Amino acid sequence: xxxxxxxxxxxxxxxxxxxxxxxxxxxxxxxxxxxxxxxxxxxxxxxxxxxxxxxxxxxxxxxxxxxxxxxxxxxxxxxxxxxxxxxxxxxxxxxxxxxxxxxxxxxxxxxxxxxxxxxxxxxxxxxxxxxxxxxxxx
Numbered sequence: 001x002x003x004x005x006x007x008x009x010x011x012x013x014x015x016x017x018x019x020x021x022x023x024x025x026x027x028x029x030x031x032x033x034x035x036x037x038x039x040x041x042x043x044x045x046x047x048x049x050x051x052x053x054x055x056x057x058x059x060x061x062x063x064x065x066x067x068x069x070x071x072x073x074x075x076x077x078x079x080x081x082x083x084x085x086x087x088x089x090x091x092x093x094x095x096x097x098x099x100x101x102x103x104x105x106x107x108x109x110x111x112x113x114x115x116x117x118x119x120x121x122x123x124x125x126x127x128x129x130x131x132x133x134x135x136x137x138x
Contacts, residue, residue: 035043040058041051049057073079102110 037054040054044051044054044057105113
C-alpha cells in the first residue's frame with residue numbers, strides 16, 4: 001500500500017508513546033494498562049512464557065471481562081434495547097455490503113468515505129453536546 005500526500009499511512013507504532021513502569025496494586029496484581037508492547041513482551045519472557053502469546057492472552061482477558069462489566073449496563077435504564085436490536089439486525093446487511101461492495105472500492109475512495117463518516121459523527125456529537133441538558137433525553 002502506498003502513502004498519499006493527503007492521508008499518510010502510519011507504520012507499526014506503539015500506541016503508548018510515553019513508557020511507564022508497572023503499577024503494583026494492593027491485592028498483589030499488576031496493572032498493565034499503559035505499558036508499551038515491548039515491556040509487556042518482556043514481562044511474558046521473564047515469566048517463562050512465549051512472548052508471542054501476550055496478545056492472545058490479553059485479548060482473551062478482555063473478552064472475558066466485557067460480559068461481566070456489561071451486565072450491569074444492560075440491566076440499567078441507560079440503554080434502549082430497540083436501538084441495540086436495530087444495530088444487531090442492521091449488522092448483517094452491513095457485513096454483506098462490506099464483503100461484496102466496499103472491498104471492491106479503490107483505496108482512495110474508501111479513505112475519503114471514512115473521513116466523511118468520522119466528520120459526520122463528530123458533527124452529530126458536537127451538536128448533541130451543545131444542546132442544553134433539559135432538551136437532551138437521558
